[in-house]
Amino acid sequence: xxxxxxxxxxxxxxGGGQLGRMLALAAARLGFKTHVYSPAGDNPxxxxxxxxxxADFGDQSSLQAFAGACDAVxxxxxxxxxxxxxxxxxxxxxxxxxxxxxxxxxxxxxxxxISGLGIPVPDFHPAGSLSELEEAAxxxxxxxxxxxxxxxxxxxxQTGIKxxxxxxxxxxxxxxxxxILEAFVPFDREVSVIAARGIDGTIATYDIPQNLHENGIxxxxxxxxxxxxxTAGRAREIASTLLESLNYVGVMTVELFVSTRGGVESLMVxxxxxxVHNSGHWTEAACHVSQFEQHIRAVxxxxxxxxxxxxxxxxxxxxxxxxxxxxxxxxxxxxxVHDYGKAQSREGRKMGxxxxxxxxx
Amino acid sequence: xxxxxxxxxxxxxxGGGQLGRMLALAAARLGFKTHVYSPAGDNPxxxxxxxxxxADFGDQSSLQAFAGACDAVxxxxxxxxxxxxxxxxxxxxxxxxxxxxxxxxxxxxxxxxISGLGIPVPDFHPAGSLSELEEAAxxxxxxxxxxxxxxxxxxxxQTGIKxxxxxxxxxxxxxxxxxILEAFVPFDREVSVIAARGIDGTIATYDIPQNLHENGIxxxxxxxxxxxxxTAGRAREIASTLLESLNYVGVMTVELFVSTRGGVESLMVxxxxxxVHNSGHWTEAACHVSQFEQHIRAVxxxxxxxxxxxxxxxxxxxxxxxxxxxxxxxxxxxxxVHDYGKAQSREGRKMGxxxxxxxxx
Numbered sequence: 220x221x222x223x224x225x226x227x228x229x230x231x232x233x234g235g236g237q238l239g240r241m242l243a244l245a246a247a248r249l250g251f252k253t254h255v256y257s258p259a260g261d262n263p264x265x266x267x268x269x270x271x272x273x274a275d276f277g278d279q280s281s282l283q284a285f286a287g288a289c290d291a292v293x294x295x296x297x298x299x300x301x302x303x304x305x306x307x308x309x310x311x312x313x314x315x316x317x318x319x320x321x322x323x324x325x326x327x328x329x330x331x332x333i334s335g336l337g338i339p340v341p342d343f344h345p346a347g348s349l350s351e352l353e354e355a356a357x358x359x360x361x362x363x364x365x366x367x368x369x370x371x372x373x374x375x376x377q378t379g380i381k382x383x384x385x386x387x388x389x390x391x392x393x394x395x396x397x398x399i400l401e402a403f404v405p406f407d408r409e410v411s412v413i414a415a416r417g418i419d420g421t422i423a424t425y426d427i428p429q430n431l432h433e434n435g436i437x438x439x440x441x442x443x444x445x446x447x448x449x450t451a452g453r454a455r456e457i458a459s460t461l462l463e464s465l466n467y468v469g470v471m472t473v474e475l476f477v478s479t480r481g482g483v484e485s486l487m488v489x490x491x492x493x494x495v496h497n498s499g500h501w502t503e504a505a506c507h508v509s510q511f512e513q514h515i516r517a518v519x520x521x522x523x524x525x526x527x528x529x530x531x532x533x534x535x536x537x538x539x540x541x542x543x544x545x546x547x548x549x550x551x552x553x554x555x556v557h558d559y560g561k562a563q564s565r566e567g568r569k570m571g572x573x574x575x576x577x578x579x580x
Numbered sequence: 581x582x583x584x585x586x587x588x589x590x591x592x593x594x595g596g597g598q599l600g601r602m603l604a605l606a607a608a609r610l611g612f613k614t615h616v617y618s619p620a621g622d623n624p625x626x627x628x629x630x631x632x633x634x635a636d637f638g639d640q641s642s643l644q645a646f647a648g649a650c651d652a653v654x655x656x657x658x659x660x661x662x663x664x665x666x667x668x669x670x671x672x673x674x675x676x677x678x679x680x681x682x683x684x685x686x687x688x689x690x691x692x693x694i695s696g697l698g699i700p701v702p703d704f705h706p707a708g709s710l711s712e713l714e715e716a717a718x719x720x721x722x723x724x725x726x727x728x729x730x731x732x733x734x735x736x737x738q739t740g741i742k743x744x745x746x747x748x749x750x751x752x753x754x755x756x757x758x759x760i761l762e763a764f765v766p767f768d769r770e771v772s773v774i775a776a777r778g779i780d781g782t783i784a785t786y787d788i789p790q791n792l793h794e795n796g797i798x799x800x801x802x803x804x805x806x807x808x809x810x811t812a813g814r815a816r817e818i819a820s821t822l823l824e825s826l827n828y829v830g831v832m833t834v835e836l837f838v839s840t841r842g843g844v845e846s847l848m849v850x851x852x853x854x855x856v857h858n859s860g861h862w863t864e865a866a867c868h869v870s871q872f873e874q875h876i877r878a879v880x881x882x883x884x885x886x887x888x889x890x891x892x893x894x895x896x897x898x899x900x901x902x903x904x905x906x907x908x909x910x911x912x913x914x915x916x917v918h919d920y921g922k923a924q925s926r927e928g929r930k931m932g933x934x935x936x937x938x939x940x941x
Contacts, residue, residue: 250919529890558611
C-alpha cells in the first residue's frame with residue numbers, strides 16, 4: 220500500500236495557467252505546499268503557490284532541481300513533453316503517470332487506444348501527407364474534420380472538410396502537419412465526464428455537464444446534462460473503463476458526443492484530457508469536493524471525495540473583457556465568480572468563470 | 581459612490597495566521613493579489629499570498645512600504661495596534677475602519693458601547709486594581725468572571741470568581757492587569773452571528789451556529805443553532821444594529837449567550853470580533869459565498885454575496901495532533917477538511933477543521 224503524502228509535502232505542478240492556479244488553491248486547503256514550474260509568460264498560478272520555477276521545459280537542470288524539491292508531481296496540461304515526466308519519475312512519482320500523455324498527445328494513438336477497448340469513436344484515418352489525406356477522405360467520406368495529430372486545443376489546428384472543400388486547402392489550413400481525418404459526427408449534444416481514480420483504485424465520477432462551444436472554445440456547461448439515466452450511466456462506465464485500463468491516478472476528463480436516433484441515445488468519445496477540465500469548473504461551486512481537490516487528493520494518495528452536487532447549475536466562461544463584469548455578476552443570487560488573476564485580457568482568452576446555482580429555497 | 585477595487589488590486593492583510601490565509605485564498609479567487617504583513621513566526625498565510633512582509637508591527641518603515649504597496653488593507657486579528665491602522669489610513673483605506681478596534685480591544689469600552697445601544701450585556705464593572713475588584717465583586721455579586729481588559733483570546737486572561745474564591749488570588753491569576761469583572765451568565769447555549777456590511781450599507785447575515793467551547797477554545801459549531809425563529813431574528817437585528825452604528829465595512833462576529841426561562845429565550849452579547857471568525861468556518865463548505873469571500877467582497881467594495889446554506893452541518897476544530905487524521909476524515913461522506921498548513925503541531929493549537937455536511941440525498 221502506498222502511504223498518503225504527509226501534510227506539508229510539496230506537490231509539483233507543471234504549467235502555471237488557471238488550472239494550475241486552481242489546483243494550487245485546492246492543495247493549500249489540504250495543507251500541502253505547491254511548487255509550480257512553467258515557462259516565461261503570464262503565469263497566474265505563481266501568485267498563489269508556495270514556490271515557483273520559471274524555466275523552459277527543455278531546461279534539464281531546472282527540471283532536476285524542481286523534481287528534487289517535490290514529493291509528487293502532476294500537470295495542468297496534456298501537452299507537457301513526455302520525456303520531462305520520464306525524467307521527473309526517476310526522482311519522484313508523476314501522477315497521472317506519463318503513459319497517458321503518450322496516448323493523449325497523439326490523436327491517432329488516442330483513438331486507436333479507445334476503440335481498442337470497444338468504446339465507440341468517430342471513424343478516423345491518418346493523414347500524414349496530402350496524398351494520405353486524399354485516401355482518408357475517400358475512405359471516411361464527407362463531411363469530416365481534419366485535425367493535427369498533436370498540440371490541438373480550444374479548436375485550434377482543425378478545419379472542416381465539406382463537400383466543396385479542396386483537400387489541398389484543408390491540408391494547408393492545418394499547416395501541412397501530420398494530421399488525422401475524422402468523420403463528422405452529427406451529434407445532438409456534447410457532454411463530458413469528470414472522473415477520478417485514486418491510488419487505491421477507487422473511482423468517482425461527477426454528474427455529467429452538457430457543454431456548449433463557440434468558435435471551438437467552451438462557452439458554458441450546464442449540469443445536469445439532458446441525458447437518459449441509462450446513457451449517463453454508460454458515459455460513466457466509459458470513463459471508468461478508460462481510467463482502469465490506464466491504471467490512472469487523478470482526474471481525467473472524457474468528452475463525448477451524444478446522438479439521438481429514433482429516441483435512442485448513443486455515445487462516442489471525442490477526446491480525453493488527462494487533467495482537470497474547464498467543463499468541471501462548476502464542481503468548485505456546486506460540490507463539496509471540487510475537481511481540483513479531487514485531483515490533489517488522488518495525487519497525494521488520499522481517499523477520493525464525495526462527488527455529490529448541492530444544486531443544479533450553469534457555468535459560463537468569462538472571455539476577454541467579460542471579466543470586468545465580475546463585481547456585477549457577483550451581485551446575482553447564487554452566483555459564484557472566479558477571476559484567474561491573469562494580467563492581460565485578450566479577445567477570447569479565458570479570464571474567469573461564473574457558476575450560477577439554482578438554489579432550492 | 582466608492583468604486584470597487586479593480587481586478588489585480590492588492591489587498592493588504594495584517595496578520596499571517598489561518599484567518600489571513602483563508603482570506604488570501606478567497607481574495608485570489610476573486611482576482612485580487614494579497615500582501616500579508618506579520619511579525620516573525622509560523623505564518624501559514626505567507627505560503628498562499630502574492631507577497632509578504634515579515635516585520636514587527638512597530639516597524640514604521642516596513643509599515644509605510646506595506647501601505648504604499650496596497651490598495652486597501654484589512655486585518656485578521658482584533659489586537660492589531662490601532663496606531664498602525666491610523667498610519668496606514670493616511671495612505672490607503674483600512675476596512676473595517678480603526679474605530680471598531682478601539683472599542684473591541686477594550687472590554688470595558690466594548691460593553692459600554694454595546695449596552696449604550698440598548699443591547700443587553702452581562703453586568704460589568706471595571707477592576708483596575710485589587711481594591712476596585714473588591715468593589716466590583718460587591719456590586720456584581722458572585723459568581724462572576726474576571727477578565728483582562730485587553731488582549732484576551734481563546735479563554736486566556738480570565739478566571740472565574742466563585743463563592744469561595746479569594747479575590748487577591750483571582751487578581752493574581754489575571755496577572756494583576758487592568759481587568760473587568762463580569763457577572764456570570766447562566767446561559768443554555770452560546771451562539772454567534774457572522775454578519776457583513778458592504779460599502780453601500782447593505783447587510784447580510786449567515787444562519788446562526790451554536791458553539792461549543794472546551795477549555796476556552798471553540799470545539800465545534802453546529803448549524804443551525806437550536807433557536808426559536810424570533811430569537812434568531814433578534815440576534816441578527818443585534819448584529820445589524822452594531823454594524824450600522826459603527827458604519828462598519830466587512831465581516832463582524834457577534835458572540836451571544838442564550839438563556840431560557842419559562843420557555844422564553846433571551847440574548848446577551850458576550851463579545852464582538854471585528855473579523856472573520858472560527859465559528860464561521862463552516863460557511864466555506866456549506867455556503868456559496870464563504871465568510872472569507874464575503875469579507876474580501878466588502879473590503880474590495882464589491883456587492884455582498886448570497887449567504888444561503890446548502891445543508892445543515894457541524895464544523896469541528898482539529899487541535900494539535902488531531903490534524904493528522906485529515907486523510908481519514910476526508911473519507912467520510914460529506915466531509916470537507918481544511919488544514920491550515922502550520923509547520924508545528926502543539927497541544928490545543930488550531931491546526932485545521934473539518935465540516936461534516938448533512939447531505940440531502
